[in-house]
Amino acid sequence: MVENTDVVVIGGGYAGVMAANRLTRRGDVTVTLINPRPTFVHRIRLHQLVGGTDDAVVDYRDVLADGVRLVVDSATRIDAAARRVTLAAGGTVGYDYLIYAVGSGSADPRVPGAAEFAHPIATLEEAERLRPIVDAAPPTVAVTVVGAGPTGIETAAELAEAGRSVTLVCGGVLGPYLHRRGRHSVAGRLAALGVTVLDGPGTQVTAVTRDAVRLGDGRELPSQVTVWTAGFGVPDLAARSGLSTDALGRLRTDETLTSVDDERIVAAGDSAAPSDLPLRMSCQAAIPLGARAADTVLSRIAGERPSTLNEVFAGQCISLGRRAGIFQFAHRYDVALWFHIGGRPGAKIKELVCRGIVKHLADEARKPGSYGLHRVSGGAKRQELLESQRGEAPATGARAAQPGTREHRTGRSDRTATDERDRAVDARLNALGDRGRPRRRGVEA
Template identity: 75%
Template sequence: MTEHTDVVVIGGGYSGVMAANRLTQRDDVTVTLINPRPTFVERLRLHQVVGGSHEAVVDYREVLGERVRLVVGTVTRIDAAGRGVTLASGGRVGYDYLIYAVGSGSTDASVPGAAEFAYPIATFEEAQRLRPVLDAAPASAAVTVVGAGPAGIETAAELAETGRTVTLVCGGVLGPYLHPRGRRSVAGRLAELGVTVLEGPDTKVTAVTRDAVRLSGGRELPSRVTIWTTGFSVPDLAVRSGLSTDALGRLLTDETLTSVDDVRIVAAGDSAAPSDLPYRMGCQSAIQLGPQAAETVLSRIAGKEPATVSVGFAGQCISLGRRAGIFQFAHRNDTAIRLYLGGRPGAKLKEFVCKHTVKQLADEARKPGARAWWIKDDKRRHLLEAKRGEAPATATAERAA
């Protein structure tokens, strides 16, 4: 009789779905995906949920393989010794291997008043909660977006294009990832849309009230609706379960994405910290880490040594309303270069990226394992060597199974 292997994937985002689908390559593997929501959320489109131009949800039947069992629920604890997870409902799901892909969400705002009076939008539920608040506010009401990363820029542009009066508070530089040339292009588009952009060291938010935002330079901005887009955090599930994490709470792994504590636990996506040198949070890394985490599990099932992780970046894509956008090209090690694509072509490329990312999930569901190559960041090896004192970047050390 063929022995079956039970694999549980926690988290049904880009990384978790890719991992779950990839695992179905083997007929003797049973895959269970546990996710708090019954539908897949396109996090790339959350700013559109806020602006009312997209629902940002996809039926899991469109992106999950038929052999993946979906359990709608929240995992409250991982029992590594007993190889099982506990659900908020009180149920328990056992596993032979576990893929930890819980993703990321809003950071706890330490700025006085931010938790009470500002609206984060890092999750689908948060974006949904903000939508009726904006609908209830007069069209002329002052809207302040705090944070000038992609989420802040996209949200500010989306709302300004609908006629809202928007101020974008950077707390530093606009679009920190962008090359100066790309940054100038973004600034120009925001100006066209009427967004007031506040940059520099005096633009850090020091307090948020019901109807104002105070800055470090002493300025106070009237704000009927304050939107908080700065910073991300990860769920504390790994910490609560007694697993080793980095300072942010991401699961510490080696370069095969295997937990430093347990060879049967593998991490992927925003909640993974390979060699304590995590990749940039986002779908670009998640879509690559998910299937590689699955390959690590499949290798162990087959009695083979897993391959080390390989992730490369093409750049950063930002929408600037429905009619413009920018794709900031980058080196494979995620460093921006002079080249960018802006304007209408940038918007079309952004929309292509959103649609193609979902298509990748569906393609993996239909034909798991079709993609067998990954972009390589050759500079990561040097970072690892420097971190380890010139020790070679090897795969997982032997740990008790």
């Protein structure tokens, strides 16, 4: 008689759904997906939910394999010794293997007044709470978006295109990931939409009140609606369960995404910290990580040695309202190139990416094992970084670099690393001429 293997996946986002679908490749594997919501959240559309152009949800029937059992509940504790997950509603679910894909959410802003008066939008519930507030506010009220990563830029553009008076407070650089040419393109589009962009020194938010935002340089901005998009945090389930985590709370794993504490626990997505060198939080990373985590579990079930992580990146895709966007191309090891596609073509690419993500998940549900982008090589750069990390001295000075940031990977500040990268890339491209231009390839958000 063939012995059945029970695999529990905690988290029904991009990584969790990909992993759950892929696990159904084997008929002797029972897959249970634990998720607090009955619908799949298309998270990269949450800014559209706030702006009123999309509901940012997809029915699980459209993306989840028929063989996956969906448990709508929250996991409150993992008992690794007993191989059981405790549920908020009561009871437990046992497992032979566990995939930890709890994702990420809003970080504690730790800025006076921010928790009380600012509105985060990292989760569906947060975006749904903000939507009626925006709808009820007169068009003339001042709206401030704090944080100039993709979410902040997209939210500012979405609201400005709807006729809102928007100020984007960067707290530093506009679009830190972007090449300076891409950044210039984004700044131009935001200006055309009427967004006031405050960047550079002194633009860190020091306090939020009911009707204002205070900056580090002493300025006080009127703000009847303040949207907070600065930073992400992860659920503390792993830490509460006694598992090893990094400083942010992500589950520490090896390069096969296996927990450093227990080979029966595998992580994927934003909540994973492989080799203390986590990938950029994004669905572009989460979906391949979900596939890799599933392959690790399937390899162990088959008595085979799991493959190690070697992820490739294409760039970063940002919508700038419904009529414009940007796709910022990057080296496959996730550093931006000079080349980008903006304007209307950029918007079309972004929409294709959003639809393509759902299609990836749906295709894997229908034909488990069909997804293969996680096998595309990211090159030797990650191995070089790992070797460098093992040989480097501990961080010193007033502020140690945080894992997952460019500063952590290179030992330099984001501003310094960006400037040096831009000069080096431009010099190399000038020397190479047309031979240095990147070839087009498939993209994800």
